[in-house]
Amino acid sequence: MTSIDGIEIYPVISLVIFFAFFIGLIYWVFTTNKATIKEVSQYPLED
Amino acid sequence: MEKFYYDNAIVRKFALATIMWGITGMLVGLWAASELVWPGVNLTSWLSFGRIRPLHTNAVIFAFVGNGIFTGVYYSLQRLLKTRMFNDTLSNINFWGWQLIILAAVITLPLGLTTSKEYAELEWPIDIAITLIWVVFGWNMIGTIIKRRTQHMYVAIWFYIATFVTVAVLHIFNSVEIPVYFMKSYPWYAGVQDALVQWWYGHNAVAFFLTTPYLGLMYYFVPKAANRPVYSYRLSIIHFWALIFLYIWAGPHHLLYTALPDWAQSLGVAFSVMLIAPSWGGMLNGLLTLRGAWDRVRDGVVLKFMVVAITAYGMSTFEGPLLSLKSVNVLAHFTDWIIAHVHIGGLGWNGMLTFGMLYWLIPRMWQTELHSKKMANQHFWIATLGILLYTIPIYWAGFVQGLMWQQFNPDGTLVNKDFLETVTKLAPFYLMRVIGGTLYITGATMMAVNLYKTMSKGVFLANEEAEAAPRVKNYTDPASEHWHRGVERKPGKFVVLTLIVILIGGAIEIIPTILISSNIPTISQVKPYTPLELEGRDIYIREGCNNCHSQMVRPLRFETARYGEYSKAGEFVYDHPFLWGSKRTGPDLHREGKGNKQNRSDSWHYSHMLDPQEISPGSIMPSYEWIIDDDLNTSHTKDKISAMRSIGVPYPEGYEDKVFDEMGIQSAGIAERILEKLKDEGYDQSDIEALQNKEIVALIAYLQRLGSDIHNDPNEDK
Numbered sequence: 088m089t090s091i092d093g094i095e096i097y098p099v100i101s102l103v104i105f106f107a108f109f110i111g112l113i114y115w116v117f118t119t120n121k122a123t124i125k126e127v128s129q130y131p132l133e134d
Numbered sequence: 135m136e137k138f139y140y141d142n143a144i145v146r147k148f149a150l151a152t153i154m155w156g157i158t159g160m161l162v163g164l165w166a167a168s169e170l171v172w173p174g175v176n177l178t179s180w181l182s183f184g185r186i187r188p189l190h191t192n193a194v195i196f197a198f199v200g201n202g203i204f205t206g207v208y209y210s211l212q213r214l215l216k217t218r219m220f221n222d223t224l225s226n227i228n229f230w231g232w233q234l235i236i237l238a239a240v241i242t243l244p245l246g247l248t249t250s251k252e253y254a255e256l257e258w259p260i261d262i263a264i265t266l267i268w269v270v271f272g273w274n275m276i277g278t279i280i281k282r283r284t285q286h287m288y289v290a291i292w293f294y295i296a297t298f299v300t301v302a303v304l305h306i307f308n309s310v311e312i313p314v315y316f317m318k319s320y321p322w323y324a325g326v327q328d329a330l331v332q333w334w335y336g337h338n339a340v341a342f343f344l345t346t347p348y349l350g351l352m353y354y355f356v357p358k359a360a361n362r363p364v365y366s367y368r369l370s371i372i373h374f375w376a377l378i379f380l381y382i383w384a385g386p387h388h389l390l391y392t393a394l395p396d397w398a399q400s401l402g403v404a405f406s407v408m409l410i411a412p413s414w415g416g417m418l419n420g421l422l423t424l425r426g427a428w429d430r431v432r433d434g435v436v437l438k439f440m441v442v443a444i445t446a447y448g449m450s451t452f453e454g455p456l457l458s459l460k461s462v463n464v465l466a467h468f469t470d471w472i473i474a475h476v477h478i479g480g481l482g483w484n485g486m487l488t489f490g491m492l493y494w495l496i497p498r499m500w501q502t503e504l505h506s507k508k509m510a511n512q513h514f515w516i517a518t519l520g521i522l523l524y525t526i527p528i529y530w531a532g533f534v535q536g537l538m539w540q541q542f543n544p545d546g547t548l549v550n551k552d553f554l555e556t557v558t559k560l561a562p563f564y565l566m567r568v569i570g571g572t573l574y575i576t577g578a579t580m581m582a583v584n585l586y587k588t589m590s591k592g593v594f595l596a597n598e599e600a601e602a603a604p605r606v607k608n609y610t611d612p613a614s615e616h617w618h619r620g621v622e623r624k625p626g627k628f629v630v631l632t633l634i635v636i637l638i639g640g641a642i643e644i645i646p647t648i649l650i651s652s653n654i655p656t657i658s659q660v661k662p663y664t665p666l667e668l669e670g671r672d673i674y675i676r677e678g679c680n681n682c683h684s685q686m687v688r689p690l691r692f693e694t695a696r697y698g699e700y701s702k703a704g705e706f707v708y709d710h711p712f713l714w715g716s717k718r719t720g721p722d723l724h725r726e727g728k729g730n731k732q733n734r735s736d737s738w739h740y741s742h743m744l745d746p747q748e749i750s751p752g753s754i755m756p757s758y759e760w761i762i763d764d765d766l767n768t769s770h771t772k773d774k775i776s777a778m779r780s781i782g783v784p785y786p787e788g789y790e791d792k793v794f795d796e797m798g799i800q801s802a803g804i805a806e807r808i809l810e811k812l813k814d815e816g817y818d819q820s821d822i823e824a825l826q827n828k829e830i831v832a833l834i835a836y837l838q839r840l841g842s843d844i845h846n847d848p849n850e851d852k
Binding site: 109127134 | 210213214284286288289290353354357358361362363364367368371372375376379397401600635638642
């Protein structure tokens with residue numbers, strides 16, 4: 088590991104991406120419109 | 135309202151192919167399993183275990199599950215989008231192209247035409263064909279999404295898109311290889327880098343070929359069969375994004391304790407452990423869809439199959455993170471435990487979901503009732519019993535052998551010094567596997583009969599009439615709407631977003647290892663293979679030796695006590711491809727070469743390849759008579775040297791001119807040593823000349839080179 092210049096930044100970048108991704112995901116899922124969710128979830132049943 | 139027709143004809147084609155290839159692929163597996171019980175079943179070169187094990191895995195993954203994916207996608211996509219497929223010609227190119235690729239695999243793999251990389255064994259011309267057909271599939275699917283009548287894309291379609299995008303990326307990156315001649319190539323990457331890319335691919339083949347498309351099918355067919363919407367659509371959104379984000383990082387868990395850099399191993403473990411969250415979220419979402427509908431599970435056979443499938447998914451995805459913990463992996467890696475693990479996934483998750491889907495689809499498309507519900511129920515119980523009878527003994531075999539490898543006497547020596555002692559113990563478990571597998575195939579055959587009779591009595595509806603309102607062209611977002619709803623309406627944006635998400639993990643995992651050669655400490659004694667050894671190595675690849683023998687001594691006491699010095703990253707820098715293997719049906723071979731612990735003679739190898747049971751009573755290795763009989767084909771040797779040089783192996787310029795002289799000297803030496811031992815003084819120059827041109831001599835040259843470079847004097851130039 089020490090042989091790669093600036094590799095210390097890798098775990099930090101990974102952590103930041105990871106956290107941001109999941110915070111964003113959770114925020115979005117809990118703020119979506121209930122009616123749309125309901126509508127889309129019925130799709131397989133309408134032939 | 136617009137009137138249109140769903141294309142059922144293409145679904146029928148894929149469904150029939152699924153059934154046919156499914157039974158074929160399972161039969162090949164049964165044959166391979168029998169070879170481990172009765173080595174005599176290795177009847178010919180093209181039926182030997184090393185060649186048909188890859189045929190089994192490829193047939194089951196790409197032929198059975200592959201056609202299963204297309205069956206389900208072509209059926210559900212049209213209905214979820216309220217439109218016919220984008221283009222019928224593309225659908226048919228997709229179908230026939232895919233079948234031709236499978237046929238090519240059925241022919242080339244038994245012939246020993248293989249890259250050796252697991253689940254990517256097919257050679258470069260077939261790789262190109264796979265790329266083209268996959269593009270046709272994606273083009274057809276995205277075209278269909280664009281001309282849809284619904285406003286949004288249901289979650290199943292997200293899984294299909296992720297499958298298309300990621301499999302394309304994986305296939306292209308793992309197939310960077312340079313062709314030497316027709317049906318022979320060397321991968322661009324070598325050693326540790328090749329291993330990392332291969333298992334990034336291998337793991338994600340499981341993730342994006344065996345898992346995500348089938349989750350899409352689950353999200354369509356389970357609500358369909360239960361006649362109620364999925365338990366939580368919100369949970370399915372989290373399931374999707376979390377799963378594709380995490381899966382792509384987890385590949386290195388296949389390489390724990392190997393010569394892969396530690397940081398990459400740790401990264402793989404961390405993400406593998408986290409994977410349990412979305413996987414179980416998805417499993418619970420599937421099972422909870424049936425809340426209040428359990429009477430339907432009892433009464434209908436379709437849901438029974440699906441419940442077992444989802445349960446098996448839950449078991450596999452619990453076990454996966456467990457196996458990626460280093461302490462568990464030490465015991466499980468290289469043993470049958472892994473074989474049991476993948477068969478919970480293969481037989482349980484993929485197999486049972488496919489069966490459930492077919493029992494649901496066929497009567498509908500043929501507008502009739504299932505021929506025999508009783509027979510389908512019998513199939514269900516036989517298949518379930520078959521899974522248990524297959525996996526329980528094989529888990530047991532894995533534990534037994536893993537523990538036996540690790541046992542030490544109080545004086546510090548190994549209890550089971552001879553690897554063979556740990557193999558002969560497994561015979562009864564291997565026999566039980568054959569029985570379990572036979573049951574499973576019996577069930578699948580019953581399904582084929584049942585469905586055939588259903589088709590015979592029904593009338594096939596090739597074009598199913600449907601009606602839907604056209605999509606609102608200038609759809610304006612409701613003010614309260616969230617941005618993602620917009621993304622869901624735009625397939626192009628969705629594809630790009632999916633691509634970015636999977637590339638993040640892939641890039642962070644792979645780029646440091648690929649770009650920075652200092653990641654792999656060089657060892658000055660390690661030199662390129664001689665031309666004869668290189669030819670021997672290609673025979674090793676052709677015979678699929680890596681299917682049963684690893685070349686990776688882990689830095690663990692019980693490993694070094696058995697095999698010798700542990701394997702170092704720098705020893706593999708000229709290995710295009712790497713041949714670390716993933717399963718030890720036989721012992722590790724990395725320290726098989728001269729000067730190592732085993733230090734076997736050339737004549738030992740000769741006699742052992744001719745008749746393994748004669749040399750090692752109880753061995754389950756096939757005889758390799760043809761390697762002893764056949765002359766080595768040297769017509770491509772010079773091209774191989776040039777190809778290797780072009781991908782960074784430091785053969786000097788003009789070395790091609792000396793190739794045959796060097797081969798002659800090395801092969802004559804080996805031939806003479808063999809004859810000396812086997813024939814005493816009763817041989818002459820003509821015997822040496824006859825033997826030295828045989829394939830066996832090249833193979834022995836390679837085996838004697840394995841892991842021996844570290845004993846060379848670092849100051850001496852070889």
